[in-house]
Amino acid sequence: MPFEKLFEGVVNSGLCSSCGTCVSACPQHLLNIPLGEVGPEKGPGKEDCPEKCNICYDACPGMNLPYGAMEEMVFGRKRTENPVEQMLGIHKYHLVTHAVDQKIHQTGVAGASVSMLLIHGLETGFLDAAIVAGYDKDKPWQVRPYIVTEQGGVLSAARSKYGVCSINTLLAEATDKYERVGVVACPCHVWGIRKLAMNNLAPKVTNRIKVILGLYCLAQNYSLAAEYMITQRMSVKLEDVAAFQYRGGADFGGGTWVKTKDGQERSMGLLANWGMVPTVFIGYQMERCFVCHDHLSDLADLSCGDVWGRHEELEKKSPYGWTGIFVRTDAGEEIINSAIKAGVIHAERDDNMIEYYPTNPGHSKKRFANPKRIEYRKRYGWPVPNIT
Structure with a gap:
């Protein structure tokens, strides 16, 4: 059956990031990912899976990742040999930012700009809903995705989570209920959304995603x-x-x-x-994170994270943290410019990140250590992702 292809080829190979894309892609709604677990399982009615349906496998970014083709789809081109693009991905410019509202600013750990962008989007009608990572109510040490529609929901999900979270399991539900959806995503979640769009596997889902706020990601970890x-x-x-x-x-x-x-x-x-x-x-890193090459969510509309290398200097201006934001697409530029114009986000242009970004441990891990690990795994005959 098609599900076995996904399970044996990706999950049992240690290449599943538990992103949840397969769950939202399945037209029969047969898959789910248990809280805190890695990989999907078949739910009731699994016998209804059509024999020739491979949508869950085709949607999965864990094994087959057509990165170059997705980059061309998002930006209209692949990145050049320019060292800035090679290191930081295609982008229009880079900002250092923070929420202007002090209470919201203090709610976050790195400027609270992601929270502020979502709140601004929801309050202005740019977004109807957003998918975020929060803590489970019954097992509050485990991370789970939520659909939020107002400020309280956004702020309840503030601050960094380092546990596995299947954000994309809620893509279908959110886009079924709402027309303009924002997604806060790690790189693997971004890949899943872009792969759905490139292969036209769930057009209603991808057409209703208004903006992807990608996060810098060192790794996700087992619960x-x-x-x-x-x-x-x-x-x-x-x-x-x-x-x-x-x-x-x-x-x-x-x-x-x-x-x-x-x-x-x-x-x-x-x-x-x-x-x-x-x-x-x-x-406690997940296995797939050891062979991930994307630290900055290079295919997102905006890429957001801690400003390593300048944090001491910036905290003299504002002590409650700053968010670095790569503005990558028109959709990303639209929401960040709207928030700046409305006075809810303070932003300063910073195009010198290439000078200090290498101090970030995510850079050394994703750009140097992990590619070398992939080489060793190939030598040992171990499974590796097919990145093209």
Whole structure:
């Protein structure tokens, strides 16, 4: 059956990122991804899957990734040999930004510009809804996607999540209910959306996605990462957890933070004492993330993330963090310009990122280490993605 092709060729090969594209692409609605798990499973009615249907496999960006063709579809061309484009992808320009509203600014960890763009889009009618990553209500250390339509929903999903989140499982539901949808996406989610569009596999879905806000992404991690930090590093039982954040707590920037049902709070710095970042990203990365080459969500409309290399300088101007934004497409430029004109986002032009971006660990991992890892895997006969 077609699903077996997806499962054996991608999931069992360690090439599934759990992006969720297959779930929204399936015309029979037969697939789902359990919370915190990697890879789809067949739901009730799996026998109804047409024998010659390969849509789930054709939509999947895990194994076959026609990156050059998708780049041409999005930008009308492939990137040149210019060292700036080779490193940073095709873009119009780069901005350093932050939300003007101080409460919203402090809600985020890197300028809160993504949250502010969504709020602005929803309040002005540019968007009807957005798909974001938040924490599960019953298991608050696990990350899950939500459809939000107002400021409260956006802010409830603020701050970085480092756990696996199948954002694209909600593409079909969101675009069935709403005509103008924004998506906050990691690179693998962006690939799935672009591949759907390129292959015309779910035109209603892709036609109703108004803007993709891509995130810089070092890796997504198994949900076991949060469980380890909570139980082993902060000595809290999972059944006692009331709230959790990878980057939370009262102090700006945040660290691993947990609140228990009896009101106690515990936290651990991002880097201090072998804290969250080295523990999580060394020990619990998803397998597909070891062979990913895209750190900056190069195919998104806007690419957003921490401003490494200039953060100390910028925080003298505004201490609650800044968001670096690559403006890549007309759709991205439309919403960022609207937000700047409305006075809800402060932005400064910064076209010198190539000088300091290499200090970002995501750059060394995605541009240098992972391609070398792909070479070694080929030598060992291990599965690798087919990137063309």
